[in-house]
Amino acid sequence: MEPNKTLLEVQDLKQYFPVAGRRGSAVHAVDGVSFSIREGETFGLVGESGCGKSTLARTVIRLTKPTGGKIIFDGLDISGMTQRELKEKQVRRKLQMVFQDPYSSLNGRMTVRSALLEPLIANGIGANDEERTELAREALLRVGLAPDCLGRFPHEFSGGQRQRICIARALAVHPKMVICDEAISALDVSIQAQVVNMLGDFQRELGLTYLFIAHDLSMVRYMSHRVGVMYLGRLVELCESEEIYRQPLHPYTQGLLRSVPIANPKLARSRNKEGLEGEVPSPIDPPAGCHFHPRCPYAKPVCREAVPELTDAGGGHMVCCHLYSK
């Protein structure tokens, strides 16, 4: 692992989906997003439901073909690759994903052993089943599950244990990067902390890179080195994770942070709880100019017309807002 080497670079990525029955109109799920992730880094992505963060993840891992823009992973442009190329160039192996719902991401009719063996077979790892079973056993041990789980079925496990199995499955093929799409959101708090600590340990031991998507801002801050905030398909702010909580610049980020409940009653009583008014507009017909202007308390005439650029507001703190453009 080389520090400061860029592992993933996303350039002006666009993902539109056609709307049935409405020719010419499209859901602008991801609309021109650019960022890069260094090796060994955790990049957090936050935003409300419908902001495009999951679509972004699915496009980055090439479950869908992007409408526009580039995805450069480990030195290769993967945005136009066919499924076959993705497999041959080992992209599928190096880039893994853990999903939100550990109940639907494991096949109920497959034992843990077959679930763990499948990616190994698909990627041609291990000479025979015995060798692969040994690797599966190691993967289970690593996530803190007993090897005798191999013969059991998903329904015999709790949600936290299932998520461990999903993580074991993702790690079994020795990926470089793991995308965690709300991977801990469905778990109870005491179990969340177990999984989060485990993910942190793997990063230190194996040099893993994470794209960590969540809506829980305190967890994202805790997990991530840098954080990007998305709103209606666009990245509105991007900076070091400490910085975004200390000094959020974008009015959306400010409102979002004020809305997060704080587990401290004295602080909760004294602070300003004016969150955000209204709701996220439809991505089929998003507001012109800055997408956030109808809800923004500082909106100016220019915000209704021109789309702001993501610009550096100082010290690498990127923000996409007319208030900060020169």
Added chain:
Amino acid sequence: MSETVLKIENLHTSFRTRAGEVQAVRGVSLELHRGEVLGIVGESGCGKSVTAMSVLKVLPENAYHTEGEILFDGKNLLKISAKEMRKVRGKRISMIFQDPMTSLDPLMKVGRQIEEGIRQNLPKLTRDEARAKALALLKRVRIPDAERRYDCYPHELSGGMRQRVMIAMALSCDPEILIADEPTTALDVTIQNQILLLLREMCREMDLSVIFITHDLGVVAELCDRVVVLYGGLVMEQGSTDDIFDHPSHPYTMGLMSSVPQLDQDKARRLSPIPGSPPSLLQPPEGCPFRARCRYARNICGRLRPETVRCSQTHTSACWLLAPEAPADGNPFREGKENSSHGAE
């Protein structure tokens, strides 16, 4: 202390299943005071929803109560007839749920659904009067453009709007008690914040007492006056919100708090999760249900259920560490601070 509007005494609720008796609630006692927001916190399967559903008697068929009583207005709700219960449910005690989509009829306009509830409980109103009242309620819960939304179907509304409709419906008959079962869990934080602000306002305006069920300690700190911490179908700790957050007096509560990162958490510090997972309630453990995951567990914890100890005027906890004969060595509730000292606050 203000008047008690609802009292749950030693409630036991179990479910008959193919695998045997699941003892979801195993002796919960709590009081709801007039005008307060009482938070019930705990992880999945701790019995918080079952406790709430027992109050309104909306449990599935295979549920039964082995012991206990629920006192409301001088009557034991567990003993009254279905007919009498209908006069309480929705009228004097109402409830909102986590997922508004499953509580709303998808084939009926939302305005009509609110109207239906009003006409059910106030049969003397004419159609127009009920409509006017329903519309006023929609405006009251801050639904923008209420006249137009009145004729919308649930699928045409966003999650936040649907939850507002549910709140309007629950408040339509001026209930004394509102039970809110994770009403904001499915919502985004900015919408959650709006709904919490709305609930707080309704509570003040309508002299409402609220039982708020959640797993989110942040929401508890923001909204609740008092807190009950449930685990394994039992009350672990109970007290004012300040008591619970300033002086958590049960290892489970302490564990919950160190499991969530604070917004100002030191990132170099690891989170300290609670090891293991909650016990099965099919064969609940003897003694303290938290014993298997508790780092302070002793022999007695596995044998006897801890007695509830009063830590201060407003604060009780069920843990053997608080018993007078508990060892002082390695006891988190003895080290440095005297337990009696925070009673004066």
